[in-house]
Structure formats: C-alpha cells, structure tokens
Amino acid sequence: MLTTPKLRNRLINNLLNLKLDDENWKVRLIEEEFMKHMWNEES
Secondary structure, X not given: OOOOHHHHXXXXXXXXXXXXXXXXXXXXXHHHHHHHHHOOOOO
C-alpha cells in the first residue's frame, strides 16, 4: 500500500512528537527504500 504525502507528513510529525529532546532519530521512508532495493539487481 502506497501512502499519500499528506499521510506521510502526519505520520512523521506524530513520530517526532514522541521523541524526547535528548534523542536523535532518523526517519526513513521505507516505501522508497524498499523500491530502491527491490529493483536493485546488484543485491
């Protein structure tokens, strides 16, 4: 299932609201990563 940009933004904002001030998180859109790796013939 592909997410819409509006839904993605809401999800990311919700995640960032959970983050504490002293934490560092990196949010990766797994949908894009999946598509990169799925069609990468070298892997």
